[in-house]
Amino acid sequence: MRVQRLDVGWFTAPAALMRQGEPRDSLFRFPVPAYLIETGEQRILVDTGLNPAAVADPAGFYGQPEAMSLFSFEQEQSVADQVDLDTLTMVVLTHLHWDHVGGLPLVPASVPLVIQRREWDAGHDSAMLQRNFFFPRDYAEERPLVLVDGDHDLFGDGSIELLFTPGHTPGHQSLRIGDLVLGGDVVLFADGLDDHRFPIFGDQDAQARSAERLRELRDAGLTVIPGHDPDVLRPGLVTV
Numbered sequence: 001m002r003v004q005r006l007d008v009g010w011f012t013a014p015a016a017l018m019r020q021g022e023p024r025d026s027l028f029r030f031p032v033p034a035y036l037i038e039t040g041e042q043r044i045l046v047d048t049g050l051n052p053a054a055v056a057d058p059a060g061f062y063g064q065p066e067a068m069s070l071f072s073f074e075q076e077q078s079v080a081d082q083v084d085l086d087t088l089t090m091v092v093l094t095h096l097h098w099d100h101v102g103g104l105p106l107v108p109a110s111v112p113l114v115i116q117r118r119e120w121d122a123g124h125d126s127a128m129l130q131r132n133f134f135f136p137r138d139y140a141e142e143r144p145l146v147l148v149d150g151d152h153d154l155f156g157d158g159s160i161e162l163l164f165t166p167g168h169t170p171g172h173q174s175l176r177i178g179d180l181v182l183g184g185d186v187v188l189f190a191d192g193l194d195d196h197r198f199p200i201f202g203d204q205d206a207q208a209r210s211a212e213r214l215r216e217l218r219d220a221g222l223t224v225i226p227g228h229d230p231d232v233l234r235p236g237l238v239t240v
């Protein structure tokens, strides 16, 4: 099994929004990763990065001038520039935020999407959309859906396990691939597993429980990858 990390953009945002206790008015530049998992028969894209059409004007693209005026985007290469998307066997999304689902429209509509049912339902409920900063523009296109309820052994052979890790969003999930855990945004920084300095949004109690779950895996010897930590996330092969 081969796991490759892709650089699918950067976003700059108020640091205090994304990590509690950061100074007000300071900005931080967050890397946006996606992952390509290749097995004998499968080519799985985990998250899809920023939508290249949104980079020049995120607020205008999403029609969200208030929320998105806090963010600016950068992208050298979209996911389509780095991966032959026609040969994917599935896309797994950790959650529906724009830095994870933005590249989905670049993926052929025949490629199935694997996501937690609670996340998908929240992404189609008007109150939940607002509360969770979900922008359906990136996931409006119809495609085959695999809706998962809780932890799930993806191929029934233990090779890849989806872990239900809610809190950052209602149906957030992580992936365990052997001894590697792609944590998604359970914690944005590696230190978050211990200091619990989560973003100021989301369900704080659920985030804490999910972070504890991943901390236990880390303490048991697994490698847990955080969501947006520039000290950890560098493009290239990830050791499994």
Ligand SMILES: [Zn+2]
Binding pocket: 097, 099, 100, 185, 227, 228
């Ligand atoms: Zn994110």
